[in-house]
Amino acid sequence: MxxxxxxxxxxxxxxxxxxxxxxxxxxxxxxxxxxxxINPELKQQVMEDIALLWLIGVKVVLxxxxxxxxxxxxxxxxxxxxxVDGLRVTDRxxxxxxxxxxxxxxxxxxVSLLESTxxxxxxxxxxxxxxxxxxxxxxxxxxxGEITKIHIKPVTDLLDNGYIPVISTVGCDKEGNIYxxxxxxxxxxxxxxxxxxxxxxxxxxxxxxxxxxxPDSLIPEITVQEAAxxxxxxxxxxxxxxxxDCCIKAINEGVENVIIMDGRVPHSILMELLTDEGxxxxxxxxxx
Numbered sequence: 001m002x003x004x005x006x007x008x009x010x011x012x013x014x015x016x017x018x019x020x021x022x023x024x025x026x027x028x029x030x031x032x033x034x035x036x037x038i039n040p041e042l043k044q045q046v047m048e049d050i051a052l053l054w055l056i057g058v059k060v061v062l063x064x065x066x067x068x069x070x071x072x073x074x075x076x077x078x079x080x081x082x083x084v085d086g087l088r089v090t091d092r093x094x095x096x097x098x099x100x101x102x103x104x105x106x107x108x109x110x111v112s113l114l115e116s117t118x119x120x121x122x123x124x125x126x127x128x129x130x131x132x133x134x135x136x137x138x139x140x141x142x143x144x145g146e147i148t149k150i151h152i153k154p155v156t157d158l159l160d161n162g163y164i165p166v167i168s169t170v171g172c173d174k175e176g177n178i179y180x181x182x183x184x185x186x187x188x189x190x191x192x193x194x195x196x197x198x199x200x201x202x203x204x205x206x207x208x209x210x211x212x213x214x215p216d217s218l219i220p221e222i223t224v225q226e227a228a229x230x231x232x233x234x235x236x237x238x239x240x241x242x243x244x245d246c247c248i249k250a251i252n253e254g255v256e257n258v259i260i261m262d263g264r265v266p267h268s269i270l271m272e273l274l275t276d277e278g279x280x281x282x283x284x285x286x287x288x
Contacts, residue, residue, distance in 0.1 A: 206262045260280050
């Protein structure tokens with residue numbers, strides 16, 4: 001039995017029309033990871049949402065992580081994952097594993113899913129066309145990269161030719177060394193280089209909460225200045241600090257709006273872009 005009548009479906013599409021018109025031809029960067037990537041049903045829904053946006057004329061760029069898959073392969077190879085300050089310690093063997101998992105298995109799986117849902121996608125790693133140039137961030141971490149430059153032309157070429165770029169976050173330097181790059185940071189730099197209309201950061205929580213233990217205390221919108229105050233007050237703390245810093249980096253680089261949203265909520269991307277209500281917390285530049 002259909003949950004909606006044909007008339008109700010038509011009404012939903014009509015209500016979405018102003019939002020479709022607003023976003024057609026604009027660049028939206030989506031950073032994808034966490035539980036939304038692990039759960040097969042959610043993964044399918046996210047790919048369907050991205051394919052739908054592409055079909056209506058939104059220029060979507062998908063930047064992905066793959067930490068759990070990297071951990072799984074490391075354990076199969078009897079190599080214990082190690083972290084310092086939330087960053088993966090990456091020796092030469094580990095950077096090979098990161099490259100295999102991110103630029104290989106995860107990237108090509110997402111491309112295949114997008115193609116099967118009606119989208120046209122091409123996978124890239126940060127090594128391709130020297131898209132993400134980097135240097136060693138900290139010797140204690142090994143081959144963990146700090147971004148020095150984004151060469152965005154491979155991405156814009158794909159967008160101009162009607163493809164969804166799917167980007168894995170490994171980078172390189174001029175000497176040919178490969179680096180593991182934090183996915184949120186890479187996505188923020190890419191969004192900035194594209195001057196994206198919107199940067200969507202999919203996480204495992206609803207957004208920025210005034211009380212971390214109360215999901216109903218979601219803050220729907222903050223400015224960069226308010227974010228600094230919330231950090232000082234301890235409202236933004238722990239793992240949310242680097243995510244908010246990535247949002248601010250993207251805004252400072254010219255991105256219009258950044259959304260931190262719960263990727264576990266079905267169709268959260270469509271709710272954000274094609275409805276009044278939106279989803280998650282919007283971080284904006286300046287005072288509004």
